[in-house]
Amino acid sequence: MSDNKVFSDEEIIEKVRSVDQELYAVIIERYQTKLLRYAGNLLKDEDKAADVVQDSFIKAFINLKGFNTKKKFSSWIYRIVHNEAINIIKRYQKEIQLPEGIDFRSDEDIKKDFERKEDVEKIEKCLAKMPQIYSAPLTLFYIDEKSYEEISDILRIPMGTVAIRISRAKTLMKKLCQRN
Numbered sequence: 001m002s003d004n005k006v007f008s009d010e011e012i013i014e015k016v017r018s019v020d021q022e023l024y025a026v027i028i029e030r031y032q033t034k035l036l037r038y039a040g041n042l043l044k045d046e047d048k049a050a051d052v053v054q055d056s057f058i059k060a061f062i063n064l065k066g067f068n069t070k071k072k073f074s075s076w077i078y079r080i081v082h083n084e085a086i087n088i089i090k091r092y093q094k095e096i097q098l099p100e101g102i103d104f105r106s107d108e109d110i111k112k113d114f115e116r117k118e119d120v121e122k123i124e125k126c127l128a129k130m131p132q133i134y135s136a137p138l139t140l141f142y143i144d145e146k147s148y149e150e151i152s153d154i155l156r157i158p159m160g161t162v163a164i165r166i167s168r169a170k171t172l173m174k175k176l177c178q179r180n
Contacts, residue, residue, distance in 0.1 A: 009073035017064050024061055031074070032057075034144055035081050041127045041139045042085040052088060056080045078146075078154040082136065089132065126177045134169035137162055 007015070009027060016023045032053065039049035039056075060067075060080050067076055123143075127135045136155060140146040148166075152159045 010069040010071075013064060013067060013073055014069055027060075027073070027077075028057055031077055035077065038078065038136075038139055038144060039081050039085050041124070041135050041143075042082070042132050043088060044128050048088055049085075052081060052084045056084050059084075072150065072153075074146075075150050075153040078140070078144075078150075079156070082154055086132075122177060123173075126173050129176050130169065130172055134165055134172055137165045138169040138173065141166055 009030070012023055012026055016027070035053045035056065036046075036049055039052045040046055043049050043052065056077065060077055067073065127139060130138070137151050140151045140154060141148075146154065148159045148162045151162045155162070157165075
């Protein structure tokens, strides 16, 4: 199975569909940690996040025939996880409201502060306090290193909206992290 690690996700998916379904384990190994972190940031609950990721891998496997290998598998699987997490949020009605008094000024440059000062643990604590509308794109961009185009595809929002949400999320992140 280690020989398959040199293949792209899309190539492995082709093999899973036509030759060896057990190769799906390579896909799970590649994405499980990242998807758990993403779902955890959305749901603020590790157990629910684990359930969402497991359900998402199952749904993805069942629907592999419908996946277009000319597109990125990572965007597809993230979209499934995102949808599953949103369904859980809606089911439990855990809408997190944006804290009052947050001013979104566009002249603040917190990217340097974000990269230098915050360690992963503090960032995740701050992300847990943010509304999902802002934590999702911020997590995808900085932690999962997705492009604006991929984030747009995963969240199904225009790229301009991705940019605005990331900008606002950075401002909110700075304010939340300074309180701690």
